[in-house]
Amino acid sequence: MQTSLVFPAHSDRGKVKKMDLKSFFQADVPKTITCLREGYRFKVFTADLIAGLTVAIVALPLAMAFAIASGASPAQGLYTAIIAGFIISAFGGSRHQIGGPTGAFVVIVYAIIMRHGYDGLLLATLMAGAMLILMGVFRMGTVIKFIPYPVTTGFTAGIALIIFISQIKDFLGLPIETLPAEFIHKLMVYGGSIHQISVHAFVLATSGVIIILACRRYVPRLPGPIVVVTLGALAAWFFGLPVETIESRFGSIPNSLPAPSLPQWDWQKVQAVFPSALTIALLAAIESLMSAVVADGMTGRRHKSNVELVAQGLANMGAALFQGIPATGAIARTATNIKAGAMTPFAGIFHSLFLLLFMLLLAPLIVKIPLACLAAILVVVAWNMSEMKSIRHLLRAPRSDVVVLFTTFGLTVLIDLTVAVQVGVLLASLLFIKRIIDVSNISPVNLQAFSGENEERHDPDATEHKQVPHGVEVYEINGPFFFGVADRLKGVLQIIRKPPQVFILRMRSVPFIDATGMHALEEFHQKCERNGTQLVLSGVSPNLEQKLRRYGFHAAVGEANICPHIDCALARARAILEIPAGSVKNSAPEGLGQ
CATH class of the missing domain: 3.30.750.24 (STAS domain)
Structure with a gap:
């Protein structure tokens, strides 16, 4: 006898539809299992292997750059890209999703480290992972997609501005030991140090931006970031340039993964980092599902949003256990993965394995990368995140949406990302309620009134x-x-x-x-x-x-x-x-x- 579950259908007459248990559990199967059931041929393996190598080359400098911008070490960025990237691809609901550190987390991670230390960040990331798993288990994947567009655009543009401002120090080679977390204070510190610009760092960073833009326009298959860090490291070594490198600031990079361990915690610390953990979970959910939607649009496939949330939760818990930072789906790396010919999630798994191989074999060379080159990469990332085109379109939207956009943007930049998301969603919800009231x-x-297509005079029950x-x-x-x-x-x-x-x-x-x-x-x-x-x-x-x-x-x-x-x-x-x-x-x- 076949056992069945009965679920309510959306019908005014209270109809129900049946879904057997087999179909129900198939909906929660990761895409890796689905692809293996379809048959994993050698041709597909070769395509995934090449795509994984391509994405790993792109991800290597980005993982370190995002970690440094977040106030962490480059090694912690690599740990995250390896561990979280592997888990997201292995257990996720998208065929092409690539996970790792992203620009969306730079602001919140930097603020958490400044307030609660790195242990506080690990605890918040671990808690966020648990929240993401619960979101997936309770089928919140579709709900997350309804975060208002002006809110996501506002805080994304705010993050982009903060990333850009935070990179001025390394872009100009300013001798500033510690940057304050507050936006206005950063500008004041820069104002007091602007006369100490390093010409060598500025030339390296400016050249890096030009090279990335030139590669994107004339040689799109050539990964601009890896070209920049390679040429920058060679130039600094060959000419003996007096610029700061990964090695001079952070020392050597370990050539192995750390042993997994739980962060130190107590209830007082849990309460202190809970709002930040909630923000990490919300951002990870939004970014990962947005990335999966972009991948669907490029390939014609469909992702499983709830499975993806569970995978994101596991990935963030894994990153916290291995001394990493928060991770989510990376839109640019996912698009690169697709353009490189990836066919299954195993391309993402190979990307993580190649990153591990790079760390094991190339650690002595990686530390020679100038920080000005990483700053150039992040300046381009910030421009791509700025959503200028979307903002111009939103300026033509109803005034209430424009208010939500700039409120979220202003709070992100001047106050805090957590406050910005909360206020933005609340304000958008209140405006939505007002609109419903206006039409009711x-x-x-x-x-x-008799007007439009809803005229009562055409209604036989009038x-x-x-x-x-x-x-x-x-x-x-x-x-x-x-x-x-x-x-x-x-x-x-x-x-x-x-x-x-x-x-x-x-x-x-x-x-x-x-x-x-x-x-x-x-x-x-x-x-x-x-x-x-x-x-x-x-x-x-x-x-x-x-x-x-x-x-x-x-x-x-x-x-x-x-x-x-x-x-x-x-x-x-x-x-x-x-x-x-x-x-x-x-x-x-x-x-x-x-």
Whole structure:
């Protein structure tokens, strides 16, 4: 016998659809398993191997650059790219996703290290990993996609500006020991040190930017970042340039992975880093799913969002155990992976193995890279993240969206990324509620505006086609009946000159009702009773009726006074008024309806 699970379907009639257990669990299988079931041929293996090597070459300088910009060491960036990149590809829900350190985390990681130390960052990353796993288990993959676009654009542009400002030190070779975390303080420190610019560092960094842009335009298959760090290291060594390198600031890079270990923690520290952990989890979810969507658009495939969230959670927990930093899906590296010919997630696994090989064999050479070259790479990354094109388009959007955009941007730059995300989402939610309120209304049916495609005159159930007796008032709720609209119902009887004997409230256009709406409906019924008016509900859907019954409203208003259709409601009104059937001429309601 085949066991089945039953899930509710989205239907007004309460239909259900069945999904057998086999299909249910197949939805949670990582893409690596799916690809192995399809058959992993030698041709596919070769394509994945070449793509993995290509992406590893691109990822090597980026992993170190993002770690340094975040206030960590280049080795910790490499650990993250190796461990987290492997886990994301092995257990993720996308065929082409490449994971590792990204620019999105630079701001938050830097702030956490400054406030709580590196141990605090490890604890926050571990907690964020657990949160991401829970997001995937509870099917929040689709919900994360609904973060408002002005919010994501605002904080991404803010991060880009902060990355750019943070790289001025190495780009100009300024002798500043420690940069403050605050944006304004950074600018003040730069102002006091601007006269100490290193010409050699500036020339290396400027040349690096030009080389990256030239490679992108004229030789797109040539990875600009690896060309920059290679030529920069050779130039610094050959000419003996007095510029700061990875070795001079951080020392040597280990040629092996550290042993896994748990970060030190206590409940006070957990409470202190919890908001930061939540921000890491939210950013990782947004960035990874955005990257997976981009990959889908380039390949025509479809990713599994919830599986991807679980993989991101495992990857961040793994990065924390191996002394890394937060990781997520990297859009640029994922696109490079696709353009290099990757066909399965094994390309991402090979990318991690190649990075491990580079660290084992090339560590003495990697430390010779000038920091000015890494700054040049991050300046280009910051420009790519700046979302200038998106911002120009958003400036033509409604004013409320522009407010959300610049509020999120300003808070990200001047206050804190955690605050920016929270305020941005809250502000966007409030504006969304206002828009829903604006399109929702409670009005007498014969005074509703006739406009557009929703004209009531074309509606066969419109009251102008019905026989409405004297003493009956008909109003209709259009739109969701929730806390933002519920207050409007309270004053309806007050604006009617003469309380009607029967008040029909049409609810056919109410998709849902919340607790505030039900409470307002209950208060309205009590007010009708005090005025000697009988309340009748019309057009109540099965879903809405179920909620009202659970709330106990049926018992209060009476089963006979909850009708599925306007004809039933009018028949009920005639019965209340004791009017014989067929003896009513078509007439307008009293009060405002006349």
